[in-house]
Amino acid sequence: MGDPTHIIELIDRILEETEDQPELQQKIFDLRDALLAAQQSAQQYNLKIKTLEETIRQLKSPAHRIGTVLGPGNDDLVRLNVGGTEYQAAVSPEILENGPLQVGDQVAVNEGFVAIIKLPRPQQGPIARVVTRLKDGHWMVNGGTGNTEFMVQACDDLKEENFREGDEIILDPTQRVILKALPKREQKLVVEDEFVTVTWEQVGGQEDVIKEVRKVIEYPILHQEILDKMEYRMPKGFLFYGPPGCGKTLIGKAILSDIVNKLKEQSHDLKDLEGRFIHVKGPEILNMWLGESERKVREIFKKARDYREKGQLPFIFIDEAESVLGTRQALRVNNISNTLVPMFCAEMDGIQSVRDMVVILATNRPDLIDPAILRPGRIDRKIKVSRPDRGDCEDILKVYLKKDLPIEGESLDALIGPFLDTLFGTAPEQEALLLTLRNGEFKKLYWKDFISGAILESIVLRAKERAIERAIAGEPLMIKVDDLLKSLEHEFVENNVLPADSNMEDWLQLLDFDPKNVVRVRRPRDSDQAAHQTMSRSII
Ligand SMILES: Nc1ncnc2c1ncn2[C@@H]1O[C@H](COP(=O)(O)OP(=O)(O)OP(=O)(O)O)[C@@H](O)[C@H]1O
Ligand SMILES: [Mg+2]
Missing domain, CATH: 3.40.50.300 (P-loop containing nucleotide triphosphate hydrolases)
Structure with a gap:
């Protein structure tokens, strides 16, 4: 009788019977609407109560520890490793409905260490490398973080897998079972x-x-x-x-x-x-x-x-x-x-x-x-194997500028000469570093102190590119002195051939300077005023 649907039906019947009394009918309609609204909010409250009940249930239930199945135990028990400790644990019949547990399976255990839920396998975990195969699906692996080797077994799905030395694998969180083989990383060519x-x-x-x-x-x-x-x-x-x-x-x-x-x-x-x-x-x-x-x-x-x-x-x-x-x-x-x-x-x-x-x-x-x-x-x-001197540089240039290449002027020497004059020049433009030594002396380093065969090769390449570009634009094909000079300047001014501050110590060693004997390194493009100041201070 308390069923709201039944009450609405009763009201509808009264409405039919009172058709000739409109005023009364209006009141009954109001009553019907109020009843429907009350019914709706009761439904909403019910829903809220259910959610709250579920929340309370969850708050009351403890977190479950997760363990890895290591294999069968005595009777119907399984061997589990939970947080590094081994247990012989009972398994809830619900889990077993879908078949026996396998090595490597992850299970949630309750406070009594009964496996109550089977969980999906983790997709991540500690990575190790295979060292060698042992008996019965067991492997020796290397943990990578230290030089420690330990024994693990493959999960049931990977029992037949033939891992190779060096293969990377994912272990279960307790590091006892191989759960997955990682795809091979692309090996750098060592x-x-x-x-x-x-x-x-x-x-x-x-x-x-x-x-x-x-x-x-x-x-x-x-x-x-x-x-x-x-x-x-x-x-x-x-x-x-x-x-x-x-x-x-x-x-x-x-x-x-x-x-x-x-x-x-x-x-x-x-x-x-x-x-x-x-x-x-x-x-x-x-x-x-x-x-x-x-x-x-x-x-x-x-x-x-x-x-x-x-x-x-x-x-x-x-x-x-x-x-x-x-x-x-x-x-x-x-x-x-x-x-x-x-x-x-x-x-x-x-x-x-x-x-x-x-x-x-x-x-x-x-x-x-x-x-x-x-x-x-x-x-x-x-x-x-030292840096090339002027004669060496000439020889190296001749390796890359063969005799029959189209060049400006009469001879290769006429092309190379002005280039070498600039490279080995000691004008302010070719200054690269100014060193202040411990004994108070100054030492200027020039472009020539940083030259190498590789840089010369790169300069010739760039000069050839310039000549090619001109030829494509319709000019005669030839390498000009200016091509070499521009490429030289490009190499030293823009191409970071000169040492960065961060590896200055390495550079000084390469230049046969003991870094301990160098108290200051300055680039010529640092302000001249600062240079004068330090110099006069050092002299005093
Ligand atoms: N004396 C040279 N004659 C001709 N080409 C040279 C010479 N020195 C260097 N090069 C060019 O520079 C390239 C790099 O030289 P190389 O690799 O031999 O130098 P490296 O002394 O081994 O340098 P790194 O210390 O960087 O290994 C060479 O492949 C070559 O093209
Ligand atoms: Mg080398």
Whole structure:
């Protein structure tokens, strides 16, 4: 009887019966409307009460811990790891309705550690790397954050998976089960060993270096008997050091090419001999996972030995060697000992002679190489590849400006001469840095103090671009003196060839200045007034 719909029906019936009493009907209509409105708000209140009840229920219920299933336990129990502790836990029958729990499944447990809800697998978690396979779907992995290896098992879906050493995987939050394999990251090319022949004609200047390099690397390989008769202890490894872009890599490739050609000429048996230039980028090795850098170094030496066994001539060339074989200062790490240095030394000690493989380290900062590396019997020959002097620059330019190129004027010398005059000039325009030394002296550095083969190559390239542009616009095709001069200026004024303040210390070392003896570095474009002030102060 209390049903509001029934009351409305009753009212409707009364309305029918009182059609002849309009005044009464009006009141009954009002009553009907009021009743409908009351019914509507009662419904809204009901809804609100339900929401509140649900909120109270949620507030009253505790959070559930989440555990990882490690496998079956005794009877109908499962082995669970919850927050690092293992439990043998009962499973709510509701979960089991959809089949038994699998290794790696995530479950919520109640206060009594009963698994009450099965949860979806997490899509993120700690990442580790596979080290090696153990028995029965178990694996040894490396956690990456420290040099720690531990054992895990694959979740049931991945039991048959054949992970490879170094594969990245996601572990469950308790780090006991492999939940997922991560897609392979694109590996940076740490080691290149495509070898393109470089002839001595491609190297400009650097005659003393070339002579020295031939003596120490070529003689032991090509004139084995003579050196053996003299019981001459052959060097095994070499350090090429000097400023960037001055030809260390280029000379390394040229000497290998030269030796290969000469060996082929020496003996018909060697006519198929190939050179192998295993070019290693130091910093990229260091950026690898802990443990993996060491593996990479071993791999590099193994690769060289394999080439040797196949009758090829391998060179290992490690660029920016101070980054991997440096002292602690160079590595800028305090709490990790550099395990690469002893490893590298052991590999070097295992090499019988330079005829097995030639190891060359290249660096801009020889002072940062760990002294253990430079001990006799390891990398015991140091060769300085300096910045080119005027004669070298001329030779380098002639490498890139071949005789038959269309040029302005009578001869190549007429083209190059004015360029070199400007490059080696000591006018204010060519001033690059002003150093104040500890003993009060001043030292001016000019463009010539920063020149390199790489910069010269780039200047010629730019000059050619200018000539090409003019030719396309309809003028005769030729490189003019002005093209070289403009490109030179562009290189030094706009192209940041000169050192930035942030790496001034490195630069000073490259310029053979001990940073400790330099108290101030100033650019000539800093205000002249400031310059006068500091100078007079220093003199006083
Ligand atoms: N003496 C040179 N003759 C001709 N080209 C040169 C010379 N020196 C440098 N170059 C050019 O500059 C490029 C870079 O030189 P290279 O890589 O040999 O320098 P690097 O001393 O190894 O420098 P980095 O310390 O930066 O590795 C070379 O590939 C070459 O094109
Ligand atoms: Mg190089």
